[in-house]
Amino acid sequence: MSTLDSLPILPDDLQGAPIVLSPSAPVSTPSSASNPTPSSANPTPGFPVSPPPPAHEPHDSTENDPPRDEIRRDEMRRDTGENRSDAPSSKTDPRKSTNPARAKALWSDSPEPRDVSAQPVSHRKCDEPGQSDEPDRAADLTGGKHLGVQQLFGGEHLTEDQQGSGEAAQTELFETNPPPWELAVEDDVLLASIVFSRSPHGPYDYRIPDSLREELKPGMRVGVPLGHRKKPTPGWCVAVKEGKAVHRKLRDVAECIDESPLCDASLVRLVMWMSHYYQVPAGQVFDTLIPSSVRTAAGTKQTTYFTPAKQVTDAEIEKLPAKQQAVMRFLVSSNRPMTSAELAVAAKCTEDPIRRLKKKNLIVPEVRREMHSGIRILAQTNDGEAERTHELTEQQTAALERITAAVDSGRGRTLLLHGVTGSGKTEVYIRAIEHVVSQAGSAIVMVPEISLTPQTRGRFESRFPAVAVLHSQMSPSERHFQWQRIRRGEVQVVIGPRSAVFAPLPNLGLIVLDEEHDTSFKQDSQPRYHARKVAHARAMSLGVPLLLGSATPSMEAWHATQSGHAELISMPDRVAGRPMPDVQLVDLRVRDDRAGGGAISRPLKQAVDETLREKGQAILLLNRRGFATTIQCPACGHVVACPDCDMPLTHHRDGGKAMCHYCDYTIGTPPWCPACRFDGIRYGGLGTQKLEVEAKAKFPDAKIARMDGDTMKRPGSHQRVLSEFRSGEIDILLGTQMIAKGLDFPNVLLVGVINADSALHFPDFRAAERTFQLVTQVAGRTGRGDRGGRVIVQTFTPEHPAIQAASRHDYFKFVEEEMVNRRKFNYPPLGSVARIIIRGPVEEKTEDVADSILTRLESARDLLKSEVRILGPAPPPIVRLRGKYRFHLLLQATESAVVGEVIRRALADFKTDPKEEIEYLIDIDPVNLL
Numbered sequence: 001m002s003t004l005d006s007l008p009i010l011p012d013d014l015q016g017a018p019i020v021l022s023p024s025a026p027v028s029t030p031s032s033a034s035n036p037t038p039s040s041a042n043p044t045p046g047f048p049v050s051p052p053p054p055a056h057e058p059h060d061s062t063e064n065d066p067p068r069d070e071i072r073r074d075e076m077r078r079d080t081g082e083n084r085s086d087a088p089s090s091k092t093d094p095r096k097s098t099n100p101a102r103a104k105a106l107w108s109d110s111p112e113p114r115d116v117s118a119q120p121v122s123h124r125k126c127d128e129p130g131q132s133d134e135p136d137r138a139a140d141l142t143g144g145k146h147l148g149v150q151q152l153f154g155g156e157h158l159t160e161d162q163q164g165s166g167e168a169a170q171t172e173l174f175e176t177n178p179p180p181w182e183l184a185v186e187d188d189v190l191l192a193s194i195v196f197s198r199s200p201h202g203p204y205d206y207r208i209p210d211s212l213r214e215e216l217k218p219g220m221r222v223g224v225p226l227g228h229r230k231k232p233t234p235g236w237c238v239a240v241k242e243g244k245a246v247h248r249k250l251r252d253v254a255e256c257i258d259e260s261p262l263c264d265a266s267l268v269r270l271v272m273w274m275s276h277y278y279q280v281p282a283g284q285v286f287d288t289l290i291p292s293s294v295r296t297a298a299g300t301k302q303t304t305y306f307t308p309a310k311q312v313t314d315a316e317i318e319k320l321p322a323k324q325q326a327v328m329r330f331l332v333s334s335n336r337p338m339t340s341a342e343l344a345v346a347a348k349c350t351e352d353p354i355r356r357l358k359k360k361n362l363i364v365p366e367v368r369r370e371m372h373s374g375i376r377i378l379a380q381t382n383d384g385e386a387e388r389t390h391e392l393t394e395q396q397t398a399a400l401e402r403i404t405a406a407v408d409s410g411r412g413r414t415l416l417l418h419g420v421t422g423s424g425k426t427e428v429y430i431r432a433i434e435h436v437v438s439q440a441g442s443a444i445v446m447v448p449e450i451s452l453t454p455q456t457r458g459r460f461e462s463r464f465p466a467v468a469v470l471h472s473q474m475s476p477s478e479r480h481f482q483w484q485r486i487r488r489g490e491v492q493v494v495i496g497p498r499s500a501v502f503a504p505l506p507n508l509g510l511i512v513l514d515e516e517h518d519t520s521f522k523q524d525s526q527p528r529y530h531a532r533k534v535a536h537a538r539a540m541s542l543g544v545p546l547l548l549g550s551a552t553p554s555m556e557a558w559h560a561t562q563s564g565h566a567e568l569i570s571m572p573d574r575v576a577g578r579p580m581p582d583v584q585l586v587d588l589r590v591r592d593d594r595a596g597g598g599a600i601s602r603p604l605k606q607a608v609d610e611t612l613r614e615k616g617q618a619i620l621l622l623n624r625r626g627f628a629t630t631i632q633c634p635a636c637g638h639v640v641a642c643p644d645c646d647m648p649l650t651h652h653r654d655g656g657k658a659m660c661h662y663c664d665y666t667i668g669t670p671p672w673c674p675a676c677r678f679d680g681i682r683y684g685g686l687g688t689q690k691l692e693v694e695a696k697a698k699f700p701d702a703k704i705a706r707m708d709g710d711t712m713k714r715p716g717s718h719q720r721v722l723s724e725f726r727s728g729e730i731d732i733l734l735g736t737q738m739i740a741k742g743l744d745f746p747n748v749l750l751v752g753v754i755n756a757d758s759a760l761h762f763p764d765f766r767a768a769e770r771t772f773q774l775v776t777q778v779a780g781r782t783g784r785g786d787r788g789g790r791v792i793v794q795t796f797t798p799e800h801p802a803i804q805a806a807s808r809h810d811y812f813k814f815v816e817e818e819m820v821n822r823r824k825f826n827y828p829p830l831g832s833v834a835r836i837i838i839r840g841p842v843e844e845k846t847e848d849v850a851d852s853i854l855t856r857l858e859s860a861r862d863l864l865k866s867e868v869r870i871l872g873p874a875p876p877p878i879v880r881l882r883g884k885y886r887f888h889l890l891l892q893a894t895e896s897a898v899v900g901e902v903i904r905r906a907l908a909d910f911k912t913d914p915k916e917e918i919e920y921l922i923d924i925d926p927v928n929l930l
């Protein structure tokens, strides 16, 4: 494999480095072929290859440039003009295999070098602490030869020996021998490299006609001819470059779809990095980055405005019929473009005279796209909490100083704010952002969608005049409207879930990821990106700090602080000298405590009673929605399961439904056993609905509300329940993990965890971490006022280290022990994992495909001489999902670059038979292993 991949992961290789898809690459033409050729097509042997010119893409790096002495231009590849090809034909040079000393993974989560070999990139180091500087590494940075990368990055240069060695893996995409009539010699053409969200994905090169020279920029959508399609196909321009010595006839870009780029240069770079790292076509990444509401210009309409034609004279106007004259005079005197309706009103006429003037070319129409005036922005109210500025505690002050120093340093670096629950992290974020804003900068704050509560919004909205809150319940026009505001630079702070990482803020000065351990930051559909990783890439590329915050940092973030790739800032104490709440473990194996078979143990019942007597409030956590989690026949043992997923159905009391929580398959709950007709079918397992019934029976005088995926479907339901809880109308709030995060209610005197083991026995190496986080987080919801608070944790395994550590609020003990486990198996953050899921309708065929993927992975690994452990293929815990059989493979190595490379190498040209409907998905750094 390429030595490039043995570099320490280089988040900075994005930093300030314009990606220039090499401008003078041999260019392919999608012209007549139905399979167009990629920009990076294997050049026809013998064609001269010129070294790439310097980066020329306009780039706004000046504002964010680190101090001069921190910039170290890694002249790698650029001036040596050496090979940065990843032509499929390339062979691996074993001498270039991984150098483990160098290859020390940063934290598994930090962005790694895009296939730098594939791109002429000017490198700037970001001087993250601990990052080794290896100035003369450039010397041995010869060819990264990555199959598949050419699909992502255009126009690479091949060295002569590569040009000769033609294994041409993707033959059908390459026109190695263009027909002679396609040969044309053109010099000095301007080319656009275009990618597509649908197959074929490109990139392909197109000529930019003179008429579009000024207009067309990277980050814009264009329409281009593709294959034999009649209409222009929309694609994204990823680079504009000068083509010299072009040897093929190119087709022209037909049109620009956007008036101005939807992505600036740095976002285009981010797209290319994501495309490479997550192994997803760049066109699809663009579609993720730019919401569909923006692409379709939701909430806008086209309006035609008229202006007088330049050459009209008074004499001409005088000769016109009276009505037309009136219109003309009005338009001339108004001195601004007007719509036909406005003109008709002003000139007191119908629209007919206006049409006539247009026909005579005396007035000129201009079509503009405008927002509808009446876009409904959800009321920006909070839940009744009055937010005030606090005088910072010592720990907050110290934390803030370090963050503002990082902002002022103008360097890309990662900070982890580890502050216990209730230590006042939000106040620190706000102050840090105030600092950024005072320098005309802006910030992104990402929070798990669920903690995008009115409270969080309120805190930011009361402190900044221009906040954009992004959430999943926005209408398309609202989303589009906010996006435009953000892009115009009218917004200081963007708050939102993971997709907020793409917010097109012009002067981004800080990215905050609150509750950085939260799994919702990983997208579980293509592209399967993690917001932490993408935020890191974006921050490093812009030279701005990334601030991670959590009371229970992920193992990845923690490891980064230990290995010197992130700076640790600690706030070990709660504000106002409040103590951490006492945690009492209730051993559910002790029969006496279980009291009558319900979910609420005797000690918990007592504690709730006391709390209610003291007029305090309680939170009860049960991490399963529904009523009963299994429906089983006691006579024959039959379990009612989803026909498409082979998972047991959950019984929901409302409506008497049995539902699959994996695919939403729903039937009426059968009154008798579908297998043996026995009519005493039993509901087993416990869900939040059942808990609610039990709680209502046990605490008849209390007002109880349930918060889970089922009750929170309607927009605004969150806000309603939370404001009722704040005002004291609700005494007991019970629900799933939704209630475990971020809430800050001083009157919560008790938190009860119904079953702390629920996540513990998942077949997932992160099970203990999840359990620790969940218990610690929910425990942190109490003791946030002057009246203190306590926690009762029910568990069948009170001795489990994760539960023990959580009960003592002992994060350090937990990480220490957990890190030992991870190290034993080389699991993240000590190693890197990728997962490949293969799914299809026929089990054997799916398994066959999985086996052939394994074979390819193994030979890629052997070829690259890399140390990657490959596990599987095996059926994952969910064997069948939505009617598809599933198999998965896990790849493990110390460095993520190596894992990525093996997959890229193995699967670049892998195609499954479309008739068999078998798909495979690549999940880099998977979070979900089900």
Ligand SMILES: Nc1ncnc2c1ncn2[C@@H]1O[C@H](COP(=O)(O)OP(=O)(O)OP(=O)(O)O)[C@@H](O)[C@H]1O
Pocket (backbone or CB within 6 Å): 390, 391, 392, 393, 396, 419, 420, 421, 422, 423, 424, 425, 426, 427, 550, 551, 575, 576, 741, 742, 743, 744, 780
């Ligand atoms: N310096 C301060 N003095 C007094 N109160 C403060 C101070 N800073 C923050 N607070 C208050 O402390 C409470 C907890 O703060 P915040 O919600 O930011 O904690 P947190 O660290 O984010 O906790 P969690 O991780 O549990 O969400 C809030 O009510 C906040 O208004």
Ligand SMILES: [Zn+2]
Pocket (backbone or CB within 6 Å): 642, 643, 644, 645, 646, 647, 660, 661, 662, 663, 664, 665, 882
């Ligand atoms: Zn199902």
